[in-house]
Amino acid sequence: MFSVEFLHVIREYEYTEIVKRFSPGVRILEIGGGTGYQAKRLTEDGFIVDSIDIPDSNYAGQLEFPVRPYDGRNIPFPDGSFDVVYSSNVLEHVLDLPYLQAEMKRVLKPGGYCVHLMPTGAWRLWTNVAHYTELLQRLLGLAPRLIPKGFSKHALSDALTVFRLMAGTAKHYAVVPRHGETGNALSEIVTFSSRHWKRHFAKQLFTIDEATPVGLFYTGHMVLGPRLSLRERQKLAKWLGSACVTYVVRPA
Structure with missing residues (x-):
C-alpha cells in the first residue's frame, strides 16, 4: 500500500x-x-x-x-x-x-x-499488472471476514456488508486508469x-x-x-x- x-x-x-x-x-x-x-x-x-x-x-x-x-x-x-x-x-x-x-x-x-x-512503457505495463495484484491483495484481506462468526442476524449482516465491500472494491479496480492526459492504460505502454x-x-x-x-x-x-x-x-x-x-x- x-x-x-x-x-x-x-x-x-x-x-x-x-x-x-x-x-x-x-x-x-x-x-x-x-x-x-x-x-x-x-x-x-x-x-x-x-x-x-x-x-x-x-x-x-x-x-x-x-x-x-x-x-x-x-x-x-x-x-x-x-x-x-x-x-x-x-x-x-x-x-x-x-x-x-x-x-x-x-x-x-x-x-x-x-x-x-x-x-x-515498461513502467506502464507493470503498473497495469500491479493494479490487479493490488486488487487481489485487498480482496484476500477481506475474504476471511466473509465467514460469519455464528448464525446470528448481526453476524450474517456483517458478512453481507463485507461481501458488498468486496464487490465495490472489484468494481473500483475494474478499469486501470490512465496516468497521463491522453490515451488509456494500454496505449500508454506505447506513448511512454x-x-x-x-x-x-x-x-x-x-x-x-x-x-x-x-x-x-x-x-x-x-x-x-x-x-x-x-x-x-x-x-x-x-x-x-x-x-x-x-x-x-x-x-x-
Missing part, C-alpha cells in the same frame, strides 16, 4: 542520478515542483532554483520549498532566465505540451538545455516508450543529447514497497525494464 517514506527513497535515488546532469552554480527552473522536495535538495547542493506548479497541485498544502503557482502554460519568467529547465514525471501530464515546450525554449539562456525524467518520446522531442525541434534509463524498477502501486530493496530493484530493471528514463534535450 502507499507509503510516503518509500516514495521518498525512490525519489532520492532518482535525484542522485539527475543531479549529475547539472553543472555547479547553474540556475534551474523546475516545472511541476510538487512539494518542492527536489528544489530544496538542489538548493542545498548549491544550485540556484526556481520551482513552479499549478495552484491546484495535489501537493499544494505540503510545501517544503516556495513553489510558485502558475497557469500550467505560461512560464512566469523573462526570456533567457535559466541555464536548465528540469521536470520529473511531469510532461505526460501536460495537455498542450508543444506550447509549454515553446515556453521552455523562451526562458532558456543560449546554450541552455532541458532535463526531463519520464516514466517508461523512449521511441515515442524521441520522436516527439525531434518534432518539437529539440536535439536529444541523452536518453538513459535510471535503472530502477518500480510501479505505480506499492505492492511490495520497502520489502524490495533498491539493489533488488536495480537487478529487476535489467530484466523487466527501468521505471524511468532521463532525457537531456536542447533547442535545435
Whole structure:
C-alpha cells in the first residue's frame, strides 16, 4: 500500500542520478515542483532554483520549498532566465505540451538545455499488472471476514456488508486508469516508450543529447514497497525494464 517514506527513497535515488546532469552554480527552473522536495535538495547542493506548479497541485498544502503557482502554460519568467529547465514525471501530464515546450525554449539562456525524467512503457505495463495484484491483495484481506462468526442476524449482516465491500472494491479496480492526459492504460505502454518520446522531442525541434534509463524498477502501486530493496530493484530493471528514463534535450 502507499507509503510516503518509500516514495521518498525512490525519489532520492532518482535525484542522485539527475543531479549529475547539472553543472555547479547553474540556475534551474523546475516545472511541476510538487512539494518542492527536489528544489530544496538542489538548493542545498548549491544550485540556484526556481520551482513552479499549478495552484491546484495535489501537493499544494505540503510545501517544503516556495513553489510558485502558475497557469500550467505560461512560464512566469523573462526570456533567457535559466541555464536548465528540469521536470520529473511531469510532461505526460501536460495537455498542450508543444506550447509549454515553446515556453521552455523562451526562458532558456543560449546554450541552455532541458532535463526531463519520464516514466517508461515498461513502467506502464507493470503498473497495469500491479493494479490487479493490488486488487487481489485487498480482496484476500477481506475474504476471511466473509465467514460469519455464528448464525446470528448481526453476524450474517456483517458478512453481507463485507461481501458488498468486496464487490465495490472489484468494481473500483475494474478499469486501470490512465496516468497521463491522453490515451488509456494500454496505449500508454506505447506513448511512454523512449521511441515515442524521441520522436516527439525531434518534432518539437529539440536535439536529444541523452536518453538513459535510471535503472530502477518500480510501479505505480506499492505492492511490495520497502520489502524490495533498491539493489533488488536495480537487478529487476535489467530484466523487466527501468521505471524511468532521463532525457537531456536542447533547442535545435
